[in-house]
Amino acid sequence: MKTVIYFIRHAEPDYSVHDDASRPLTEKGKEDALKVAAYLKDKDIEAAFSSPYKRAIDTIKLFVDKNNMKVELIEDFRERKVDSCWIDDFIEFSQKQ
Template sequence: MDTTIYMIRHAESPFIIGQERTRKLSTQGEIDAKKVTAIMNEKEIDLVVSSPYKRAIQTIEGIVVSKNIEVKEIEELRERRLKGAYKLPEEEIQEAIKKSFKDIDFKLSGGESVRDVQNRAIPIIYDLLNKYETKTIIIGTHGNVMTIIMNYFNKEYGYDFWKNTSKPDIYKLVFLRKKLQLVQRIWE
């Protein structure tokens, strides 16, 4: 009795300080979101849930419209808060992310650790697996939270995996009795 979850990482969205929740997709992101819709329209989908962030919702919007399914926004699936409202050089942020997958309690000041994110997101995943066993679910998500969720079920998914994901990206996760059996990249 397999349950399938498609994790759909949002398409390209320009970074704008202070607009983490509201920033939209770029023009290229909108084009790629249409490709995501075309890929997912070939699949039977029972449920669509998403981070409440605009870019995640925009990426899966075409799917919910074409399949006439409502999207349920879940706050616990929001992107990881890496740090407080202060600037750091990009290389320091990258090093902190890398370190956080080795020490899941590590976090920058004002940020969330891998464990913090797992503590809020994994109960949602288990709830979905319990309520929608044998169904197919889409999760509109972000790179860090997606990797952290996958890391909970298989430690192979860490910094290097995250670094090599794209915007957008699609991963098919197949669960059997709440155990991850298969991960397959769908985005090309």
């Protein structure tokens, strides 16, 4: 028996919301979440796991809801914290790293 794991990166988040945990998807992100659900629909998926971040959960929510599944939240799936404040220019910040 072969196990297949699908990794889905969250859809486009709304960066105007600076709180990482509650940052929602943009309208494009919501449209892309529909595409994720369509892609996964015939994959015989038995379990769904997500970071606790809203944008990640919302990216797979349509799929799990349609398939009567629950999302198991895993704290260690979250993105690492890089600073204690909002970084306006992340590209510059990461280059300095």
